[in-house]
Amino acid sequence: GAGVSQSPRYKVAKRGQDVALRCDPISGHVSLFWYQQALGQGPEFLTYFQNEAQLDKSGLPSDRFFAERPEGSVSTLKIQRTQQEDSAVYLCASSLWAGTGVEQFFGPGTRLTVL
Amino acid sequence: SQQGEEDPQALSIQEGENATMNCSYKTSINNLQWYRQNSGRGLVHLILIRSNEREKHSGRLRVTLDTSKKSSSLLITASRAADTASYFCATDQAGTALIFGKGTTLSVSS
Numbered sequence: 001g002a003g004v005s006q007s008p009r010y011k012v013a014k015r016g017q018d019v020a021l022r023c024d025p026i027s028g029h030v031s032l033f034w035y036q037q038a039l040g041q042g043p044e045f046l047t048y049f050q051n052e053a054q055l056d057k058s059g060l061p062s063d064r065f066f067a068e069r070p071e072g073s074v075s076t077l078k079i080q081r082t083q084q085e086d087s088a089v090y091l092c093a094s095s096l097w098a099g100t101g102v103e104q105f106f107g108p109g110t111r112l113t114v115l
Numbered sequence: 116s117q118q119g120e121e122d123p124q125a126l127s128i129q130e131g132e133n134a135t136m137n138c139s140y141k142t143s144i145n146n147l148q149w150y151r152q153n154s155g156r157g158l159v160h161l162i163l164i165r166s167n168e169r170e171k172h173s174g175r176l177r178v179t180l181d182t183s184k185k186s187s188s189l190l191i192t193a194s195r196a197a198d199t200a201s202y203f204c205a206t207d208q209a210g211t212a213l214i215f216g217k218g219t220t221l222s223v224s225s
Contacts, residue, residue: 033212042203042215043158056211091158100145100207101165106158 002026004107006092007066012113020108021077025094033054033104034067035091043091048096049075081115121204121219129221134191136219138204139184146207147180149189152218153200161189161202194223 005024013019025032033051035043036059045059051072059066062085069075079086089111093104122137138213140147157184164171164180171178177190191198200222205213 031211032213035213035215042205042217043213043216046210050213059212093158098211101163103148103160103163104213105160106150108157 002095004092004105006090006107006110008110009108010111010113012115014115015082015084016079017082018080019082019112021079021090021112023075023077023092023094023107025075026096027073027075027091028107029094029096029105031095031098031102031104032069033093034075034077035093036061037089037091037109039088046077046090068090081113082112084114087112087114117130121202121214121216123219124130124217125176125220128194128221129224130195130223130225132223134194134198134203134223136221136222138187138189138216140206140216141185142185142206144182144206147178147187148205148207148213149176149187150203150205150215151200158203163192170205191221196223197224199223 007022033048034046035044046104047067048056052069064080066078089109091109092108095104096104120139146165148163150158152158157175162173162178175192180187199222201218203215203218205215
């Protein structure tokens, strides 16, 4: 079956532009996560949805970052007025259930480069 | 912030050799997971070990967990070129987000 997909795979933005990154989770997965991975680092948590509810957004680095999942499936991560420090790979993951010890399935990521 | 610290940062071995990676973490955990990341397939879940388990096996993988030392190790036996990737440990404290370490980059040459 289809895994988690993300689009675009690569995005180049000029500083100050707004960008929108899309995540299509595995069908039926309740939980959806966004992570940011800087070069040479491990992924860092940004935000978490359970169905359409955003239950945790403690990892969002600033109010320029906004995520939504309006119908409990597809999610969009939006970054307004991009800065060079936003350059990273943005990973989306989904899991079947909510709760501890549940395997997360990751998408291939969107590599964002801000010039 | 990152919870885990993998050691070593980089590891180079020959095909057929074993590879051991270690992970230390800071706070109490419910479970610990290991993930692999390569450019072709993104992040892939390898194995999960719960806080009440001490050792777990899956194919050529062996994971140990020592909660008293807040550490875990991943052993890959009889390594193959296809095992070349970055390996991350991740802890799950509150049942939602995973907290990853910085990873170990493994290079297996034939």
